[in-house]
Amino acid sequence: MNIKNNILFKKKELFNFCTLRFIFGISYSFMIPIIPLYFSSIGISTLIIGTVMSLYGVGKALIQIPFGVVSDWIGDKLLLIIALGLMAFVPIVYIITSNNILAEGNYIVQGAVLGIAAPATFSILSRSLEPSKRGECTGYASAVFTLGGGIGAIIGGFVAYKLNSYNTVFALSSAGIFLSLIFLIFKIRKPERFMKECKKEEKKVSCRSV
Template sequence: MNIKNNVLFHKKELRQFCNLRFIFGISYSFMIPIIPLFFDSIGISTVVIGTVMSLYGVSKALAQIPFGMVSDAIGDKLLLIISLSVMTFVPFFYTISHTQILASAIYIVQGGILGMAAPATFSILSRSLDEEKRGECTGLASAVFTLGGGIGAAVGGFIVSKYNNYNIVFYITSIGIFFSVVFAVFKIKKSSGTIKKNKPIKKGIKVNSRVKVIFKDIRKYKLGCKIILLGSIAFLGDFIFGCIVSVFPFYGQQVLGASIGYTSAIISMYLFVFGFGAPIAGWISDKIGNKKQLLISFMIMSAALLGLYFVRGLIIFTSIIIIYFLGATFLNAALQSLLSEFGDNDNIKGIVFGVVGAFEAFGYALGPIVSAYIYGLNKSLLFLNLLIVSILVSVIDLILCKKAYIT
């Protein structure tokens, strides 16, 4: 993988998109590791925290499908700017929330706003990549966001652990997201409206006719199994990530005997591994094919989750969870590469990005509440629960991979 041939040097649109994702990744992730601790500090129980984070996922899921259509109607850049502009105010509202109900409501709304932005974000990515290097392009796009996220999560966790002040983190987050809005306005290119393979739906056409065209294309190109498969993989990723973000801070302290700094570092490490590993994972998916990469990723993830179920020592635990993070990184690279292929079809790309994004958000909705409930019953079963879900999705992959024409 020659650095001089890297697509970032040749695709300006992709480079600007990656810059935006890096800025937003740092800014938004300041508050990722501290949200559960913030809720705990105002008296919300672990089970209720899991429930609130699940409702966040529901809100995000419900927003993605309709806003996938909105993205097609008004343009992905405009929708992204609107959603990021609204998101700028969300962290600030945490600083003036004095009740559990208000803080919980803000977090649920936050999920819906991210759901608004998701289809537009992937639509912009799909038109910015190099078709011959899909894996590498999507890997880089994931990398910059998660690498920025790792930096933001580490800083946010450090501020809270050192100064025990949540408001500082929320203020910094709002300021950072504002800068991402400014960058999007001036640097992200507006869609040209041109298409590559398929005739677009004409503007002004009735909604029921638009839906007919969407389903016609899905049947014509036999995309149903592929959409379900990609949705299940997206579901798994956020199911486990939702658990790591919401319940792991308590698991780390109560089961592993670790500090707040350690649990924040693990979340940050999750994002750093994604950040550094995603370009390599994307490049490998271009070389060996997505089918093999999916299989290898599922095997690594399941083996690692089994190890995490038994291990309690911090050194070995940290080593194994890094292996899991690598497996998840390679799985996500294959997912993003396959999903980007839908960008060639203007008729269905918005709805497909919305549907897969909804699966992803639904995983985030179920992950925290199921994990919190199981954690409440038996703290040691947390990672066994994640292993079972991982195995179920890997079985779906084995069943649908051939029908989805994944090579």
């Protein structure tokens, strides 16, 4: 099979979206293996760590529905820009604080920000798909994020082990997330066919984007 004929490389919107997911997946996952260790190092008990991680998931889930509405209102790209901008600061907070409550609150906020990003991410994916190959396109989008997450977790754990420094990992994560934000701003665009459809609509809400 000629790789150039693969839908991932033929469809520019899908390729750019998958690249964004891959960069963010790596960058975000730098933090995954070290956060429990970081919490433990500043004196947070195992029970509290479990509770905070549970609240991370609850916050992430609950915030997705209202921000799905916000995505329709202000535009999916703008919402994702805001979410990635906020997420880039999350690792910095871990660096500058050793206060238990602030660190715990920051982790819950981290989950909420990821929840804010989710509806916008899926919205952008939906218009990046090839209509006749929706399943295949979705598979690529999911796979690159998972692959990036695996790579990022290995790198994050390795750096923390070799340098004995959580702050270095957090700094790398922040820089990578910021890089994904820059990529989003300049590379993610609405397809021409989508913009033409938008111009024909009387209601412009669904067409709002950057």
